[in-house]
Amino acid sequence: MLRILFSRDDLTRIRVAERPDMSMELSLSVHALVSGVRDPRFQSWRDHLRASWNPRTALLFDLYTATAIPEFLAVRRDPGATESATARAPEAPLREHLRSVGGERQLSAFARGVADGDRRARKLLGNVTADYQTLAIDPYRRQIETIVTTEHWRSRRLTEPDQVLGSLHPAVCWRRPVLSFPLANRCRHDVRLDGRGLLLQPCVFGPRRPVIARFEDPEQQPVLLYPARIGGPLRAEAGPPAPSRTLTALLGQTRAAALEAIATHGPCSTKELAARLDISTASASEHATVLAESGLTAKDRIGRTVTHRPTPLGEALLAGRIPSPVTGPPVTGPEAA
Structure with a gap:
């Protein structure tokens, strides 16, 4: 009791x-697989996982027992950020958790490597967590x-x-x-x-x-x-397309995601943008300011609230096209040299 x-x-x-606490949702969803609990509302989710399962993802099971659920697996809006955040999880809670797992059964070589701070094991932990997020969480995020x-x-x-x-x-x-x-x-x-x-x-x-x-x-x-009370079965749905690799390389991962979020869900406030990206309001404000200064978004003020919307240039970049420059009369004289 x-x-x-x-x-x-x-x-x-x-x-x-x-x-939702998406990090905890991910941890609990893995525990549901480990414990073998059968719930008809999650049957479609299980079928989806089974159809695309990467055997390497089962390494996550080594971090669980029937009662021990890790709290250090991090979920971010972008799987790349998830990989980095999980690989760099704080030492103390990670070791404490694996010590409790080791008290119930022998740790696997992977779990021992994670507990000992082995660089390759930590990188692998981040990688499989990001892969699992892409398969088991992201298609269901909106629901x-x-x-x-x-x-x-x-x-x-x-x-x-x-x-x-x-x-x-x-x-x-x-x-x-x-x-x-x-x-x-x-x-x-x-x-x-x-x-x-x-x-x-x-x-x-x-x-x-x-x-x-x-x-x-x-x-x-x-x-x-x-x-939570779930009215019906959990089903995957297609979300908005992720920013292209070219746009990500141009703007950076988070800023490209911010532009995509503003275009998809805008006009949105800075607080709403932060929630969509799983970042702080201060960080969202910084990214929104850079996008506005670059001409990719515009700001509107409604009372005390500032909202962000995409400009034609921002929408063109997301669509993978650049507007043609405005042409003027031909340059003559010394300036043409």
């Missing part, structure tokens, strides 16, 4: 996430975002913390000031929030019962992962 103990301050610091956003707005209709906590999941028992639910290994553990509050994170690939994460670091707000 896990018991989460709330103070009065903690109850005022409860919030339901507005967007995952819709499910979690719907869950957020459903919770907004509940005005009291007691209503929110009491309606999370059938396995959860809320008796102020304690939230409790059974653990898979049947042990007992108490978590004191100590004023940090609690982030409630709906998860599409969430396990059948809630899971608490990031509670051991006193500087972090704990996260309670719980299964």
Whole structure:
């Protein structure tokens, strides 16, 4: 039994996430494969994975047990950024996690290399994570975002913390000031929030019962992962085309993705652009400024909000064509020399 103990301050610091945690969705989706749980809503997803599966991707299974789920696998909007972020995951949580895996079974050569900081093993970890993201997460990203956003707005209709906590999941028992639910290994553990509050994170690939994460670091707000309500089967859909290699080489990976996002979803605010790219608002503002100064986007102000839209030049670059330059009268005289 896990018991989460709330103070009065903690109850005022409860919030339901507005967007999915894609890194956690990826980790939980791998765990669903490892645990062999069969859910008809994910059958189409499993069939899609089976049809395009790269055997090397199974290396990710070496990082899991029935109860141990890695929190260091990073997902970014661009798989290349995912590869870099995962390969450079912080040492401490990575080693701590693999130490717990090693306590349940013998580590594979790959897992030992990752734990020991072997450069090739870390690079391979980033590579297979990016490959898995491309296959298992990206085609479903829009549906995952819709499910979690719907869950957020459903919770907004509940005005009291007691209503929110009491309606999370059938396995959860809320008796102020304690939230409790059974653990898979049947042990007992108490978590004191100590004023940090609690982030409630709906998860599409969430396990059948809630899971608490990031509670051991006193500087972090704990996260309670719980299964989101999924109305129907998860199905892949074609998203907008990624920026071309030529455009990426010209502008850089993130800036090309920013131009593509503005053209596809614009006009959009800087905050919306940051959310679409999974980057900070400050970084999104910097990229948007460079794009505007280059004539690829334009800014409009509506009240206090600045929105970004593509210019004809920006749209032409995305379409793979450059507008013809405006021609003037022929140059004569000394200037023509």
